[in-house]
Amino acid sequence: MEPILAMKHIRKTFSSTVALGDVSLEVYPGEVRGLIGENGSGKSTISSIAAGMQKADSGEMIFRGKPWRPKSMIDALQNGVGMIVQESGTISGVTVAENIFLAELGQFKRLGVIDRKAMNRKADEALANIGVKDVRGSTPMAALDFQTRKLVEIAKVVMKQPSILVVDETSTALSQTGRDILYGIIKRFREEGKAVLFISHDLEEIMEVCDTLTVLRDGARIRDFKKEEFDPDAIRTSMIGRELQGDYYRSDFTPSRLDEVALKAEHLQSGSALKDVSIDFYRGEIVGVGGLSHCGMHTLGKILFGAERPDSGRVVTADGTKITNETVAMKQGIGYVAKDRDVESLALNTGIRDNIAVAGMERYAIGNVLITNAKEKRYADQQIQSLSIKCAGRDQLVSQLSGGNKQKVVFGKWIGRGSDILILDCPTRGVDIGVKKAMYELMTSLKKEGKTIVMISEELPELMGMADRLIIMKDGVIMKEFQRSEDLSDAEIIRYMI
Amino acid sequence: MAQSELVKKHRVRELLVALLPIAALAVLFGALCLVVNIKGYRLDMYLKIVFNEGVVLAIVATGAIFIYSLGSFDISLGASTLFSATIGVMVYNASGSLPLMILTIFGVAIGCSLLSSVLASVFHIPVFVTTVAMMSVLSAVAAQIITTNGGALGGIGIPATVVAPLDNVPFKLIALAAFALLCVFVFDFTKIGRRLKFLGSNAVCAKLSGIKVNVYAIIAFVMAGLGVGLGAFLTLVYTPSVTPTTAGSIGMNILVAIVFGGMPISGGSRSRIYAALVGGFSYILLNNILKIVIDSGAGYGISQIVSAVFFLAVVYVTSMNYRTKLLPR
Ligand SMILES: Nc1ncnc2c1ncn2[C@@H]1O[C@H](COP(=O)(O)OP(=O)(O)OP(=O)(O)O)[C@@H](O)[C@H]1O
Ligand SMILES: [Mg+2]
Numbered sequence: 001m002e003p004i005l006a007m008k009h010i011r012k013t014f015s016s017t018v019a020l021g022d023v024s025l026e027v028y029p030g031e032v033r034g035l036i037g038e039n040g041s042g043k044s045t046i047s048s049i050a051a052g053m054q055k056a057d058s059g060e061m062i063f064r065g066k067p068w069r070p071k072s073m074i075d076a077l078q079n080g081v082g083m084i085v086q087e088s089g090t091i092s093g094v095t096v097a098e099n100i101f102l103a104e105l106g107q108f109k110r111l112g113v114i115d116r117k118a119m120n121r122k123a124d125e126a127l128a129n130i131g132v133k134d135v136r137g138s139t140p141m142a143a144l145d146f147q148t149r150k151l152v153e154i155a156k157v158v159m160k161q162p163s164i165l166v167v168d169e170t171s172t173a174l175s176q177t178g179r180d181i182l183y184g185i186i187k188r189f190r191e192e193g194k195a196v197l198f199i200s201h202d203l204e205e206i207m208e209v210c211d212t213l214t215v216l217r218d219g220a221r222i223r224d225f226k227k228e229e230f231d232p233d234a235i236r237t238s239m240i241g242r243e244l245q246g247d248y249y250r251s252d253f254t255p256s257r258l259d260e261v262a263l264k265a266e267h268l269q270s271g272s273a274l275k276d277v278s279i280d281f282y283r284g285e286i287v288g289v290g291g292l293s294h295c296g297m298h299t300l301g302k303i304l305f306g307a308e309r310p311d312s313g314r315v316v317t318a319d320g321t322k323i324t325n326e327t328v329a330m331k332q333g334i335g336y337v338a339k340d341r342d343v344e345s346l347a348l349n350t351g352i353r354d355n356i357a358v359a360g361m362e363r364y365a366i367g368n369v370l371i372t373n374a375k376e377k378r379y380a381d382q383q384i385q386s387l388s389i390k391c392a393g394r395d396q397l398v399s400q401l402s403g404g405n406k407q408k409v410v411f412g413k414w415i416g417r418g419s420d421i422l423i424l425d426c427p428t429r430g431v432d433i434g435v436k437k438a439m440y441e442l443m444t445s446l447k448k449e450g451k452t453i454v455m456i457s458e459e460l461p462e463l464m465g466m467a468d469r470l471i472i473m474k475d476g477v478i479m480k481e482f483q484r485s486e487d488l489s490d491a492e493i494i495r496y497m498i
Numbered sequence: 499m500a501q502s503e504l505v506k507k508h509r510v511r512e513l514l515v516a517l518l519p520i521a522a523l524a525v526l527f528g529a530l531c532l533v534v535n536i537k538g539y540r541l542d543m544y545l546k547i548v549f550n551e552g553v554v555l556a557i558v559a560t561g562a563i564f565i566y567s568l569g570s571f572d573i574s575l576g577a578s579t580l581f582s583a584t585i586g587v588m589v590y591n592a593s594g595s596l597p598l599m600i601l602t603i604f605g606v607a608i609g610c611s612l613l614s615s616v617l618a619s620v621f622h623i624p625v626f627v628t629t630v631a632m633m634s635v636l637s638a639v640a641a642q643i644i645t646t647n648g649g650a651l652g653g654i655g656i657p658a659t660v661v662a663p664l665d666n667v668p669f670k671l672i673a674l675a676a677f678a679l680l681c682v683f684v685f686d687f688t689k690i691g692r693r694l695k696f697l698g699s700n701a702v703c704a705k706l707s708g709i710k711v712n713v714y715a716i717i718a719f720v721m722a723g724l725g726v727g728l729g730a731f732l733t734l735v736y737t738p739s740v741t742p743t744t745a746g747s748i749g750m751n752i753l754v755a756i757v758f759g760g761m762p763i764s765g766g767s768r769s770r771i772y773a774a775l776v777g778g779f780s781y782i783l784l785n786n787i788l789k790i791v792i793d794s795g796a797g798y799g800i801s802q803i804v805s806a807v808f809f810l811a812v813v814y815v816t817s818m819n820y821r822t823k824l825l826p827r
Binding site for chain 1: 686687688689690691692693695696699700702703704705706707708709710766767
């Protein structure tokens with residue numbers, strides 16, 4: 001059988017970084033091909049070249065028997081290759097409909113004026129077509145949360161009925177409902193004899209969704225796996241080039257904590273997101289907060305850090321200090337890893353060093369004012385080393401890092417300053433297994449040091465694997481609290497979520 | 499190609515880019531000498547003009563870097579230079595005290611700046627909006643004061659002898675150097691500078707990193723006010739009188755100067771103090787060259803246009819260098 005898309009000897013460098021050495025990749029009709037590899041292995045690069053987002057330095061592509069040289073993502077989409085990108089692929093200043101029809105507003109022009117009604121109606125259709133019913137075309141994009149923005153992007157791409165759909169690390173931005181929508185689309189593509197290129201760090205997911213797997217490492221294609229060859233250990237080993245030892249999550253199953261409250265949320269009320277939520281967080285405790293995307297847990301994270309004010313209720317630390325804004329929170333030793341990484345956690349067009357240093361200056365400022373380059377460099381290098389951030393140097397722009405390495409920079413920023421209370425919103429999103437393991441180990445050792453960790457996550461396995469106490473929320477209300485135990489069953493937990 | 503070779507090539511390119519504004523300054527300097535020579539004018543006279551105008555622009559622009567690093571900008575800096583010089587003259591003429599005059603100039607300049615930023619933060623409007631309003635108000639009030647008090651002369655002034663001892667190159671150089679050093683110190687060696695730059699890179703993230711946005715905006719404006727005060731004082735040292743057009747174009751010129759100096763107008767981590775110094779002098783050189791080349795009389799409009807074209811060209815070239823492909827990954 002002829003491949004739909006054949007990429008041959010693709011090479012891509014960024015100044016000093018070789019992102020792809022010489023990679024060939026084929027995708028066949030009716031195939032869902034997974035791409036897996038460590039952070040920075042070249043997954044986004046190869047797939048975005050196929051989707052016209054950037055051009056290869058050398059190599060050629062054949063798409064449906066003809067040379068394939070897309071001029072842009074829009075060009076690629078119009079001609080049959082659509083991509084859902086790893087971070088935000090939408091613009092927040094406009095409406096949902098405008099995002100969907102950004103490149104083709106012309107078709108709604110009547111006498112030079114855009115017919116918004118028609119455009120909004122079409123957008124509603126596109127959304128309904130993928131099974132999203134509660135979002136309207138006329139809604140401003142800014143009013144939507146991260147997951148819903150992703151769904152809009154999916155609707156936009158799928159509407160053009162591409163022959164190949166590239167899904168770059170999207171599922172971790174989605175909760176179960178969103179994922180089901182995505183899996184449905186993938187299934188449809190397979191049945192229609194189209195193809196999907198699927199990127200994920202979630203091994204279980206990728207083995208479930210894909211028919212074949214291609215492993216990339218350091219910009220080279222290492223090995224392919226057919227469905228019948230799928231074996232987690234073998235895949236992991238070929239991903240990182242050595243065997244991954246030891247346990248992934250915590251090995252103990254007894255909940256533990258110090259007998260000392262570090263942070264209290266008291267009767268938090270916030271619009272429809274939180275309804276009378278009270279939680280005590282203890283020192284030396286990992287508290288998992290789970291639920292569907294809209295359950296209020298992300299708002300809770302923001303309020304705990306003082307980034308949002310509740311309508312009523314309050315957040316206080318052990319010594320009675322009320323958390324009213326981010327500055328107070330940081331003075332109290334609270335750190336916050338936001339979910340929307342590229343907007344809230346990082347300044348993209350700025351170096352790694354500045355991004356790490358911005359939250360930790362009091363650690364090395366002389367007299368809390370004076371900054372010397374030498375000290376700052378040392379501080380940044382420490383984080384780069386201890387988190388093994390893959391970069392060309394400490395001053396490389398964060399925008400040039402792969403998704404997982406960006407997340408490590410965010411971790412470095414908050415861990416470096418020695419936060420006593422860490423609020424982590426989807427901390428391992430887009431992070432490869434090696435790094436994930438390192439982050440879990442870090443969380444365990446922070447716990448042992450008596451720190452408090454609030455882990456907000458849409459991944460049930462990691463919540464169950466790491467938390468001493470698991471709080472499940474639904475519609476702004478705490479539905480149930482589970483203690484750490486070997487016998488926890490995900491089926492039971494999910495019952496409280498939906 | 500080998501990895502190390504690639505790294506080297508990259509470094510060299512970055513260095514070249516960084517040196518570009520300085521090379522431009524040198525070229526412009528050579529060009530000025532050349533045209534002055536061709537026209538048979540006196541070079542020392544032109545150098546003096548360039549120096550005096552350049553010092554004032556460079557100082558005000560240096561202070562303004564703090565505002566520009568936020569990705570914001572202040573169009574009223576020229577008007578507040580005029581305004582503080584005007585009030586300074588009035589105070590001297592009423593009191594006869596030079597120290598009081600200097601204090602007043604700085605006080606008024608910083609006051610104007612503070613007012614812009616505080617108004618902006620109180621009313622939650624972008625700060626450049628308030629600076630547009632400030633520009634109109636300040637220049638109108640200054641013009642009113644000058645015409646009522648200056649009468650037929652069209653200007654007001656202090657006796658030339660008061661500041662004459664200061665009207666020399668060493669004093670002005672020291673003033674420029676001292677201010678530039680202060681700014682470099684605050685900008686590059688303190689928490690304040692780091693935070694300002696970060697704020698300019700991503701305000702949302704800055705806020706979530708514990709940086710108080712309003713507080714730092716006010717600090718930036720105070721630093722700019724200091725520059726305006728010093729610039730206004732040096733303007734008076736150079737020409738001890740003010741007319742309604744004194745320093746009029748500084749507000750716009752700063753913008754051009756900073757871009758000439760190689761700093762992106764969007765601010766952020768690529769903000770540099772030396773952009774104001776290098777760019778300030780480059781801009782004045784270019785301006786004078788154009789004035790000489792294009793015959794002064796009818797040439798005013800033309801030289802503005804040429805200067806604008808130049809500006810666009812520089813913005814284009816510099817933005818090519820710092821524009822990185824922002825892949826949404
Ligand atoms: N615009 C760029 N400028 C410089 N380097 C880049 C750029 N884009 C990607 N790179 C580098 O190319 C390499 C491959 O990046 P890529 O984004 O393809 O990784 P990835 O496999 O998608 O990783 P992740 O799982 O973290 O998303 C990385 O080392 C990255 O730093
Ligand atoms: Mg990627």
